[in-house]
Amino acid sequence: MPSRERTFRTEAIVLRRKDFGEADRVLTLFTPEAGKIRAIAKGVRKPASRKAGHLELYTRSNVLLAKGRDMDIITQAETVQAYRPLREDLLRSTYGSYCIELLDQFTPDEAENKPLYDLLTQALGWLAEARDLALATRYYELQLLGMAGYQLELFYCVVKGEKIAAEDQFFSPAEGGAVCPACGENRQGAFPISLNALKVLRFMIRSPYDALRELKLSASAHHELERVTQRTITYHLERQLKSVEFLKQVRQTIE
Ligand SMILES: [Zn+2]
Numbered sequence: 001m002p003s004r005e006r007t008f009r010t011e012a013i014v015l016r017r018k019d020f021g022e023a024d025r026v027l028t029l030f031t032p033e034a035g036k037i038r039a040i041a042k043g044v045r046k047p048a049s050r051k052a053g054h055l056e057l058y059t060r061s062n063v064l065l066a067k068g069r070d071m072d073i074i075t076q077a078e079t080v081q082a083y084r085p086l087r088e089d090l091l092r093s094t095y096g097s098y099c100i101e102l103l104d105q106f107t108p109d110e111a112e113n114k115p116l117y118d119l120l121t122q123a124l125g126w127l128a129e130a131r132d133l134a135l136a137t138r139y140y141e142l143q144l145l146g147m148a149g150y151q152l153e154l155f156y157c158v159v160k161g162e163k164i165a166a167e168d169q170f171f172s173p174a175e176g177g178a179v180c181p182a183c184g185e186n187r188q189g190a191f192p193i194s195l196n197a198l199k200v201l202r203f204m205i206r207s208p209y210d211a212l213r214e215l216k217l218s219a220s221a222h223h224e225l226e227r228v229t230q231r232t233i234t235y236h237l238e239r240q241l242k243s244v245e246f247l248k249q250v251r252q253t254i255e
Pocket residue numbers: 157158159160161162179180181182183184
């Protein structure tokens with residue numbers, strides 16, 4: 001029997017999986033207390049594996065880990081929440097992959113971040129149910145940016161600090177917020193944003209997710225919000241996420 005400190009129990013969400021050897025898989029898990037960790041699930045690709053169903057992508061599970069020589073070993077797994085619609089609906093599943101990849105990109109290994117864990121579990125729940133998946137995803141992106149230290153500034157011009165007036169503005173991904181028309185004109189990387197889209201963004205940043213349920217956005221507002229979050233994220237990650245392209249393709253096919 002391993003001694004007590006050689007095993008630990010935690011809740012975890014499966015972020016990534018990779019086949020390993022004959023019948024094993026290496027998983028990237030996101031946990032509330034230990035952050036992002038890698039662990040091996042032995043024999044999980046065998047048809048008789050009892051762990052397999054509890055270690056699918058997006059699944060939230062209780063796992064028992066044992067310290068291995070190179071990597072922790074998953075000795076038990078039991079589903080807490082399966083988020084089944086994410087598995088059964090291609091569009092939901094694609095948004096789910098995107099949200100998971102985004103978290104993966106913004107998170108260093110083994111850095112504890114309980115609020116971010118809670119955000120991810122909530123977001124997967126929203127994506128399993130939401131009518132407006134794009135809106136739920138924008139909300140998740142805004143919250144994640146805030147937690148990563150990139151909270152958008154939407155009340156004061158990020159160039160000279162003047163209060164933003166009730167009129168159409170510009171937005172600068174590099175400076176992370178609204179830019180007044182005087183500063184925004186001809187500013188490299190800044191693009192126009194309508195007063196309406198700015199108001200929606202302010203509302204989303206300050207409100208709990210439940211407040212969004214009744215929100216019905218026009219196609220152009222959706223487009224503006226997506227431009228703000230995508231350009232901000234791309235700026236910070238310095239590259240386009242792989243799944244953004246995939247998400248676009250899937251949406252063009254389905255919607
Ligand atoms: Zn200004």
